Amino acid sequence: xxxxxxxxxxxxxxxxxxxxxxxxxxxxxxxxxxxxxxxxxxxxxxxxxxxxxxxxxxxxxxxxxxxxxxxxxxxxxxxxxxxxxxxxxxxxxxxxxxxxxxxxxxxxxxxxxxxxxxxxxxxxxxxxxxxxxxxxxxxxxxxxxxxxxxxxx
Amino acid sequence: xxxxxxxxxxxxxxxxxxxxxxxxxxxxxxxxxxxxxxxxxxxxxxxxxxxxxxxxxxxxxxxxxxxxxxxxxxxxxxxxxxxxxxxxxxxxxxxxxxxxxxxxxxxxxxxxxxxxxxxxxxxxxxxxxxxxxxxxxxxxxxxxxxxxxxxxxxxxxxxxxxxxxxxxxxxxxxxxxxxxxxxxx
Numbered sequence: 001x002x003x004x005x006x007x008x009x010x011x012x013x014x015x016x017x018x019x020x021x022x023x024x025x026x027x028x029x030x031x032x033x034x035x036x037x038x039x040x041x042x043x044x045x046x047x048x049x050x051x052x053x054x055x056x057x058x059x060x061x062x063x064x065x066x067x068x069x070x071x072x073x074x075x076x077x078x079x080x081x082x083x084x085x086x087x088x089x090x091x092x093x094x095x096x097x098x099x100x101x102x103x104x105x106x107x108x109x110x111x112x113x114x115x116x117x118x119x120x121x122x123x124x125x126x127x128x129x130x131x132x133x134x135x136x137x138x139x140x141x142x143x144x145x146x147x148x149x150x151x152x153x
Numbered sequence: 154x155x156x157x158x159x160x161x162x163x164x165x166x167x168x169x170x171x172x173x174x175x176x177x178x179x180x181x182x183x184x185x186x187x188x189x190x191x192x193x194x195x196x197x198x199x200x201x202x203x204x205x206x207x208x209x210x211x212x213x214x215x216x217x218x219x220x221x222x223x224x225x226x227x228x229x230x231x232x233x234x235x236x237x238x239x240x241x242x243x244x245x246x247x248x249x250x251x252x253x254x255x256x257x258x259x260x261x262x263x264x265x266x267x268x269x270x271x272x273x274x275x276x277x278x279x280x281x282x283x284x285x286x287x288x289x290x291x292x293x294x295x296x297x298x299x300x301x302x303x304x305x306x307x308x309x310x311x312x313x314x315x316x317x318x319x320x321x322x323x324x325x326x327x328x329x330x331x332x333x334x335x336x337x338x
Contacts (some may be wrong), residue, residue, distance in 0.1 A: 010224075014232040016187075018235050025239075026174060026176075028178070039325050039327075045170060045172055056184055056263070057183045057186045058198055060191065073192045076193065079194065081313070084312065090319055092294020093290065094323045095201060096291050099284075099289075101323065103280050105283060106200075107200040108200075108298075117265070117271050127282065127285040128285070131292075145326070
């Protein structure tokens with residue numbers, strides 16, 4: 001993507017974010033207790049949120065490439081979100097699962113939660129940034145030192 | 154056909170808050186994703202914001218790869234926060250009412266300048282420790298509940314389906330163990 005984007009690029013992303021966050025508030029996914037209630041089988045509503053959202057986005061992901069070649073604001077082709085599978089998907093998914101099961105919080109819902117007035121969620125956000133930093137620091141070092149012969153520590 | 158009252162009661166026990174608030178909320182989450190996708194072609198996830206924002210303060214190569222997307226990811230996240238506030242100022246405050254919305258009894262409500270805000274009762278140590286693991290896990294695992302769960306599943310991506318099954322299964326196990334240990338809320 002180029003630096004000189006369409007003037008409506010950011011306003012549209014902003015508007016999409018507002019609808020996204022409103023939906024997280026309305027569905028109570030911004031409440032960690034409600035997520036935990038699902039994981040403890042006390043209220044099975046959560047899949048209606050995740051799969052309801054996936055169905056809506058899935059329809060758009062399937063239809064748009066047939067209607068248009070490229071997105072109007074970026075000129076980028078409409079592509080599906082396909083990431084390569086490797087062991088990291090399982091390892092990362094498991095680590096994320098432990099965190100999600102312990103706290104009831106995931107990234108998008110945490111941002112929306114802050115908007116609903118949940119100041120306590122700053123603990124989770126601080127944790128997420130710390131975790132992402134530690135992971136990124138470790139990966140950067142691994143990437144930077146991988147080609148060079150390892151010295152004695 | 155008359156619906157079996159026993160089956161209805163069993164279903165009601167599994168969904169004490171009904172399903173409409175979940176389904177309507179999910180449709181809106183999907184709609185937000187679609188709005189961005191239609192205009193930009195980007196299937197946006199929420200967790201990359203963590204790394205892209207760290208690129209402002211860290212020169213590590215892992216974060217620098219997100220310099221090109223960090224500004225719009227900041228805008229996306231600001232939108233999500235504001236969307237949560239818009240929900241608080243309308244539905245949560247009772248200004249807008251709907252039969253599709255079931256209020257709920259968790260956490261504590263409080264008022265600031267006429268807006269009903271809400272705060273969780275889940276203990277800070279759980280949020281912080283869970284947050285660290287979420288931060289590490291989503292970055293290793295290439296996505297979170299929105300990236301894999303909404304955009305990836307919506308793309309019928311096998312990687313994302315495996316990711317969702319993995320984190321759902323582990324999260325259920327973790328939450329059950331934590332509850333069995335008597336940790337509440």
